[in-house]
Every structure is written in C-alpha cells, then in structure tokens.
C-alpha cells in the first residue's frame with residue numbers, strides 16, 4: 411500500500427472470551443443469570459429493588475451495565491440517559507490455507523485507498539478473520555429506543571466488506587463464512603469513552619468501546635457503588651446526557 415503505515419508491534423486483539431471466563435470463575439455460584447425486568451427505588455429509603463421473573467431482589471447498591479438495555483432500566487430510578495444506537499455488521503472470512511501459518515495482525519485502514527474504511531482482527535486462533543466497516547457510513551443509525559428503521563438492508567454492508575477483502579486482503583477467502591450483527595452504543599459525540607449516572611443506591615454506566623476500559627471502569631464503578639458518589643472520571647460531561 412502506498413502512503414504511510416503505522417505499525418504498533420505491541421498491539422493486539424482483546425481476548426474477550428478468556429477475560430469473561432476468568433471473571434465468571436472468580437464469582438462462581440455468586441453469579442446468577444436472571445433477566446431484570448426493572449429497577450426501582452421504593453419510597454421509604456429501603457434501597458433499590460430489582461424486579462426479576464424469579465422474584466424481587468433488594469440491594470444496597472445496583473450497578474446497571476446492561477449495554478443497549480441500560481437507559482430503559484435506569485429510567486426506573488429517574489435517570490435520563492440518552493444513548494445512541496447503530497446497527498453494525500461484522501462478516502467473518504476464512505484465512506486461505508497458504509496463509510494459515512502466518513501471524514495475523516489487527517488491521518485498521520482509514521486511507522480509503524481500497525474503496526472502504528475498515529477495521530479487522532483475527533478471531534482467536536480459529537483461522538478466521540472478522541472485518542467491519544469504519545467511519546460514519548459503517549453502521550445504520552437506529553431509533554431513539556434502538557428500533558431498526560423500516561427498509562434497512564444490512565446485506566449491502568456485507569457486500570461492501572466482501573468487496574474490500576477481494577481488493578485488499580489476498581490472504582482471506584472473500585466469501586463471508588458468517589456474519590455477526592451488533593448494536594453499537596455511544597453517548598454524546600465520543601467514539602471511545604464512558605460516562606456514569608447516579609440516583610440514590612443506583613449507578614448506571616454507558617458509552618462506546620468500553621471493553622478496553624474494563625479494568626479501570628471496574629474500579630471506578632466499585633468506588634461509585636461503595637461510596638455512593640461518582641468519581642470525577644465517571645461524571646457526565648455537558649452535552650453527553652443528563653442526570654436529573
């Protein structure tokens with residue numbers, strides 16, 4: 411590729427599955443998978459309640475980190491979180507046998523040289539590589555509550571990625587093996603970052619690209635839950651969203 415290229419030798423893909431498995435193993439049977447129908451703060455100051463199909467759970471403090479579902483749950487305690495939603499496709503491609511033994515780097519191409527702006531990374535050691543469109547036309551904006559607009563055709567996005575692979579990445583079979591659809595979230599106009607909001611007994615967090623911040627975010631949220639006050643790093647900035 412002509413033009414400048416930045417190589418970050420110490421960069422790499424997040425090992426999300428491995429990280430989640432480690433966290434689950436630390437929690438053991440204290441972790442319960444139950445759908446939360448709603449969060450409320452009953453009058454009388456007895457602390458927040460979670461409403462679940464298995465019953466009502468009272469807590470000293472609740473941290474709402476439900477991704478796309480956070481604004482709906484946090485609204486139950488009066489928090490007004492204006493999160494943006496976008497539908498994003500991430501096709502997966504097989505690495506061609508000739509390249510199977512070659513180390514696969516993460517890849518960000520914002521040059522437009524090959525007709526699209528993309529990012530990509532190997533999918534573990536599966537011999538597959540995931541690629542998504544980057545930039546403003548790389549996702550379809552969803553409605554205020556996350557609704558998919560009528561007439562949305564994500565097939566076009568998959569074809570654009572496959573076309574890029576055909577033109578720019580000879581080590582991959584350009585026929586997508588599978589497609590993952592994701593709802594990407596953000597608050598304010600930040601592409602990377604997070605914010606939290608608080609009501610008595612409840613902290614809610616929202617943002618974009620938060621996985622990489624997980625270690626620092628976990629500590630900040632633990633502090634918010636144990637002190638009942640938001641650390642400055644978590645406080646909403648003007649224009650991102652509003653706490654009441």
Ligand SMILES: Cc1cc2nc3c(=O)[nH]c(=O)nc-3n(C[C@H](O)[C@H](O)[C@H](O)COP(=O)(O)OP(=O)(O)OC[C@H]3O[C@@H](n4cnc5c(N)ncnc54)[C@H](O)[C@@H]3O)c2cc1C
Pocket residue numbers: 424444445446447475476477478479480483498500542592593594595615617618619620621622623
């Ligand atoms: C395509 C794509 C690429 C990304 N790439 C990166 C990246 O390169 N780097 C990075 O740092 N981040 C990346 N992110 C963002 C990252 O995945 C999110 O910021 C992060 O996962 C948010 O964590 P979370 O725990 O708040 O929400 P989530 O990961 O969405 O987890 C929320 C959990 O809550 C559960 N839940 C929701 N509602 C309820 C309910 N009512 N009751 C019970 N459980 C519920 C869900 O099932 C889910 O398990 C990417 C996201 C997408 C979509």
